[in-house]
Amino acid sequence: DTEVTQTPKHLVMGMTNKKSLKCEQHMGHRAMYWYKQKAKKPPELMFVYSYEKLSINESVPSRFSPECPNSSLLNLHLHALQPEDSALYLCASSQILAGGGRTDTQYFGPGTRLTVL
Amino acid sequence: AQKITQTQPGMFVQEKEAVTLDCTYDTSDQSYGLFWYKQPSSGEMIFLIYQGSYDEQNATEGRYSLNFQKARKSANLVISASQLGDSAMYFCAMREDFNFGNEKLTFGTGTRLTIIP
Numbered sequence: 001d002t003e004v005t006q007t008p009k010h011l012v013m014g015m016t017n018k019k020s021l022k023c024e025q026h027m028g029h030r031a032m033y034w035y036k037q038k039a040k041k042p043p044e045l046m047f048v049y050s051y052e053k054l055s056i057n058e059s060v061p062s063r064f065s066p067e068c069p070n071s072s073l074l075n076l077h078l079h080a081l082q083p084e085d086s087a088l089y090l091c092a093s094s095q096i097l098a099g100g101g102r103t104d105t106q107y108f109g110p111g112t113r114l115t116v117l
Numbered sequence: 118a119q120k121i122t123q124t125q126p127g128m129f130v131q132e133k134e135a136v137t138l139d140c141t142y143d144t145s146d147q148s149y150g151l152f153w154y155k156q157p158s159s160g161e162m163i164f165l166i167y168q169g170s171y172d173e174q175n176a177t178e179g180r181y182s183l184n185f186q187k188a189r190k191s192a193n194l195v196i197s198a199s200q201l202g203d204s205a206m207y208f209c210a211m212r213e214d215f216n217f218g219n220e221k222l223t224f225g226t227g228t229r230l231t232i233i234p
Contacts, residue, residue, distance in 0.1 A: 042208055042224035043162070056221070088160050103212070103220050105152065108162035 003027075004109035006091050012115045015081060021112045023074040023091030031103050032074040034066060035090040037111070043090055049074060050096065081116045088113050120144065121211050121225035129231050130199050137184070138194040138228050140209030146170075150212040151192040152222070153183065157205040165207075168192060196230075204232045 004025045013019050023032065031050050035043035048056035049068040063085075065077040074091055088111045095104040122141045130136040142151065153165040168176045168183045176183040184193040196203055209225040 037160075042227055045221055048221075090160075090162060092162070105164055105167055106222060107164055108154070110159065110161040113160065 004091055004093055004107055006109035006112050008112055009110065010113045012117065013078065013081065014117050018077070018079045020078065021076040021089055023109055024072055025093040026072055027093065028095070029093035030071060030096045031094045032068060033092040033106060034074070034076050035092065037088040037090055083116050086114055086116045120223045121209055123209055123225035123228050125228045127229045127231070129233055132201060132232050132234050133198055135195060135197045136199050136230065138207050138230065140192045140194065140225060142190050142192060142211050144211065144213055146213045151183070151185070152210045152212070153181070153194045154208045154210060155205045156208060166194065199232050201232050201234060204230060
């Protein structure tokens with residue numbers, strides 16, 4: 001099974017709201033990712049967690065706050081977003097191969113379509 | 118510099134015909150992986166096929182095959198006997214393996230494939 005789930009599917013929020021996106025996988029993967037995808041563009045990496053620790057932050061504004069409470073869950077907390085943050089947010093996970101080496105294929109969730117008013 | 122180039126923004130193909138989606142890449146790394154993902158209008162990124170830089174045989178997965186020409190740095194996706202459900206955006210992506218456990222995927226700009234009945 002290569003399933004990554006994301007909730008909610010759709011989210012509309014105002015610029016003063018606080019909301020969270022949730023991602024879950026039960027494949028035993030120890031690397032998890034957040035991507036942002038604008039319409040007609042490829043996904044852009046935001047954050048990478050390896051073994052529940054933040055390993056890559058692609059200079060993402062602090063209004064996006066990731067959290068990895070355990071090896072199966074990844075959250076993205078949103079606060080004071082701007083309309084230009086409206087996008088599809090994709091979560092992905094991958095196995096870290098034996099010996100703490102290379103990451104394997106990334107499997108993606110269905111995404112959350114975020115609209116900021 | 119563009120690391121992944123997909124030169125076909127859109128393609129129209131008759132149902133049941135084979136189709137080749139082009140992908141060229143640029144890396145100085147000796148160890149890397151190449152991936153193809155399919156993204157239907159629903160938004161989910163679906164993993165299709167993987168080719169490692171040291172793999173001598175071209176990868177195949179059902180109706181999908183990857184025409185890997187290492188010297189030319191190309192990794193074209195071939196879909197045999199296309200079906201209406203193949204209509205989607207297709208992304209080529211590369212993982213460079215120089216930073217174990219923290220590799221990033223670099224995506225091309227995508228090709229929108231439309232299958233005509």
